Amino acid sequence: MAGIxxxxxxxxxxxxxxxxxxxxxxxxxxxxxxRATAQKYKELPEGPDLRFQAREIxxxxxxxxxxxxxxxxxxxxxRGGQVFFAQTGEEAVAYCLEVxxxxxxxxxxxxxxxxxxEIGLNQALxxxxxxxxxxxxxxxxxxxxxxxxxxxxxxxxxxxxEEVGRLFADKLGIAYTDDPAALTQAAREALxxxxxxxxxGVTGCxxxxxxxxxxxxxxxxxxxxxxxxxxxxxxxxxxxxxxVPNLQDHDILFRLLSRGAAAQNLAGYVxxxxxxxxxxxxxxxxxxxxxVLDNGRSRILADPEFRELLCCIRCGACLNVCPVYGKxxxxxxxxxxxxxxxxxxxxxxxxxxxARDLCFGEALCGACRDACPVNLDIPRMxxxxxxxxxxxxxxxxxxxxxxxxxRMLYSLWARAVSNRSLYNKLLKxxxxxxxxxxxxxxxxxxxxxxxxxxxxxxDLPPMAECSFIEQWKKGKFHPEDHITR
Amino acid sequence: xxxxxxxxxxxxISLFVQCLVDVxxxxxxxxxxxxxxxxxxxxxxxxxxxxxxxMAYNAGHRxxxxxxxxxxxxxxEEAEAIVCPSGSCTAMIVHHxxxxxxxxxxWAERAQRVAxxxxxxxxxxxxxxxxxxxxxAYSGTATYHDSCHLAxxxxxxxxxxxxxxxxxxxxxxxxxxxxxxxxxxxxFSLKYPEISQAxxxxxxxxxxxxxxxxxxxxxxxxxxxxxxxxxxQGAKVQxxxxxxxxxxxx
Numbered sequence: 001m002a003g004i005x006x007x008x009x010x011x012x013x014x015x016x017x018x019x020x021x022x023x024x025x026x027x028x029x030x031x032x033x034x035r036a037t038a039q040k041y042k043e044l045p046e047g048p049d050l051r052f053q054a055r056e057i058x059x060x061x062x063x064x065x066x067x068x069x070x071x072x073x074x075x076x077x078x079r080g081g082q083v084f085f086a087q088t089g090e091e092a093v094a095y096c097l098e099v100x101x102x103x104x105x106x107x108x109x110x111x112x113x114x115x116x117x118e119i120g121l122n123q124a125l126x127x128x129x130x131x132x133x134x135x136x137x138x139x140x141x142x143x144x145x146x147x148x149x150x151x152x153x154x155x156x157x158x159x160x161x162e163e164v165g166r167l168f169a170d171k172l173g174i175a176y177t178d179d180p181a182a183l184t185q186a187a188r189e190a191l192x193x194x195x196x197x198x199x200x201g202v203t204g205c206x207x208x209x210x211x212x213x214x215x216x217x218x219x220x221x222x223x224x225x226x227x228x229x230x231x232x233x234x235x236x237x238x239x240x241x242x243x244v245p246n247l248q249d250h251d252i253l254f255r256l257l258s259r260g261a262a263a264q265n266l267a268g269y270v271x272x273x274x275x276x277x278x279x280x281x282x283x284x285x286x287x288x289x290x291x292v293l294d295n296g297r298s299r300i301l302a303d304p305e306f307r308e309l310l311c312c313i314r315c316g317a318c319l320n321v322c323p324v325y326g327k328x329x330x331x332x333x334x335x336x337x338x339x340x341x342x343x344x345x346x347x348x349x350x351x352x353x354x355a356r357d358l359c360f361g362e363a364l365c366g367a368c369r370d371a372c373p374v375n376l377d378i379p380r381m382x383x384x385x386x387x388x389x390x391x392x393x394x395x396x397x398x399x400x401x402x403x404x405x406x407r408m409l410y411s412l413w414a415r416a417v418s419n420r421s422l423y424n425k426l427l428k429x430x431x432x433x434x435x436x437x438x439x440x441x442x443x444x445x446x447x448x449x450x451x452x453x454x455x456x457x458x459d460l461p462p463m464a465e466c467s468f469i470e471q472w473k474k475g476k477f478h479p480e481d482h483i484t485r
Numbered sequence: 486x487x488x489x490x491x492x493x494x495x496x497x498i499s500l501f502v503q504c505l506v507d508v509x510x511x512x513x514x515x516x517x518x519x520x521x522x523x524x525x526x527x528x529x530x531x532x533x534x535x536x537x538x539x540m541a542y543n544a545g546h547r548x549x550x551x552x553x554x555x556x557x558x559x560x561x562e563e564a565e566a567i568v569c570p571s572g573s574c575t576a577m578i579v580h581h582x583x584x585x586x587x588x589x590x591x592w593a594e595r596a597q598r599v600a601x602x603x604x605x606x607x608x609x610x611x612x613x614x615x616x617x618x619x620x621x622a623y624s625g626t627a628t629y630h631d632s633c634h635l636a637x638x639x640x641x642x643x644x645x646x647x648x649x650x651x652x653x654x655x656x657x658x659x660x661x662x663x664x665x666x667x668x669x670x671x672x673f674s675l676k677y678p679e680i681s682q683a684x685x686x687x688x689x690x691x692x693x694x695x696x697x698x699x700x701x702x703x704x705x706x707x708x709x710x711x712x713x714x715x716x717x718q719g720a721k722v723q724x725x726x727x728x729x730x731x732x733x734x735x
Contacts, residue, residue: 010677013677013679013680014679017679017680017683027687323665323666323668323684323687324680324684326684327680327683327684328680360545360672360673360676360677361673361676361677361680362670362673363633363666363668363669363670363673363681363684364543364633364670364671364673365633365637365666365670366633366634366637366638367633367637367664367665367666369637370637383542383543383545386543386544386545387545387547388545389545390544390545390546390547391545391547391548402545402546410541410544410546410549411549413540413541413549414541414548414549414552414553416535417535417536417538417552417553417556418535418552418553418555418556420532420533420534420535423535427508441716443713443716445717450675451675453674453675453676453677453678453681454674454675454678454713456678456679456682457678457682457685457686457713457714457717458682458685458710458713458714458716458717459713459716459717460709460713461509461709461712461713461716463508463509464508464509464510464511466511467507467508467511468502468506468507468511468514468515468530469502469507469530469532469534471511472530472532473532
């Protein structure tokens, strides 16, 4: 699949853990936005339970997704816009290139779009000799550095202002400064030129509304508005699930989106686009294209176990609270969807078997669920993915993945947990085994094989001489007096 | 939904001793027996019990986890109330058993019945028995760690604090982000030790910043994890299960 990369979870996670700058940035970001979002939910007039209502709206919408999408398309076409339903990322890219070729496009300005990352649009445009410029400040920084976004909303969270200063001095030819205001001004000047000369604007879509037939985009920099109004052609990309039936539902999701994304009541710039500029409108493109992307989403929709995943509105709130993301940052998850949401979405959009580390490399703490504006049960879906990784799943083309040793271990374990006397024998063996481990202050400080990870940073207390159940069974039990270690 | 109706008068409880408590800290289970006995309850403890199966479930081995679940359900289905000193295992029984055994309607129903009468230790004391003061005394300063499944899946945050506030001589200081994961995550801590360790270090730092002598929790898994690093780093803070703390008297 064009834009999706997986498979270096452990390696990149280790690199990130060693990167002190990144560690500080992640921790600061989570303390700021993670906490503020929880507070914003509490301050909602409807209270934090609005999240549950939003979830219901999303699930209801998914149940009639085809109808809502047709309605949206009909309205947009009615205003002279064009709507293309792309089955795959390749189809979406080909459509963009076709539009670009028809208009002899040489330069594209882009508003932030995760879908464009998913389908690898930038690379495709570059290969066709078309210059694509990201115009979200964070995305612009990341693009200049030749990198990918590491956070859905804060793409350059992994970069310090000093790094940005050096990057801008190198790429934009300005004198080195690490003053954020001066750096922003430099980017603004460079980007203004791009906006004014671009032939085509490409944006994402935060939310579409079937009733009114428009797409809504949010930004805090005004860049998406410029990208969608200044060039002659506007191409918007949306995942096929990103729609609500009516304005009332739109209002609820929309308010939660800003809170989840950036702990804001409302993003700085909100635009609604429903077609090209009408004859009496001064601003706006001559042509408007909406690409509705499937790229594996129908498959998720068809599976009741994962369908709720399509409720996601890509706000990134789960990244701002996840203890694992807070340590390893975005790159370990591969590209383009990081964090808890990525750990479920990426395997399902690419290849579950190859994305095993995404399925297992989470602590299942559930903080993501509480932070999610639509209460996605990410831990439940991770557990379902793990099950598929172990048992295999023909539907998703996953081969059974546990090693022979692991299978033997769990089958022995299953026999022991249903047979206390066998269980006791194994406990006895383990107690004997722990005598061999080196100790410090009575605690085990070095364990062998698969247990060695534990003692890399922790000691382990020794097992008690006799388990509680064994003591109880012997009838020796009397509170306090006879229970011994 | 489980736990909708409050059982009128529970006379006898059945202990489900979490496997880690059973093997590593029998004194914690002993303390529970002591507390319930003093409260005038009869305590039973089925001796064929082993493990709730969560480890296998989280590792993706559902067939094996289901074997543990069926064993548990068979053992405990006649109990009046099942009380467990772990939020994590309680969540496994209450939330995951009915799903895990859903494919067989008979087992699903039995699992539902067992789930409906399974309680975490502090939840049982505060919500079911209506008791906050168990007559415990302990001189020192404690900070409380909210374990993930206890706080988020079961929604139990207040109950342990209410109990701790009634311990004579104990002062409770909150740590920053008390409900932030300790990095244990079962097999996660063995499969991804570097990440687990980094998350744990933050938790340990939060604990140390409070200046407390004790870190108290309701899940021994977190406590062993936390104490493991405290011990390795030579910190004097002691991790203690709440049942053990509540067993201390003046």
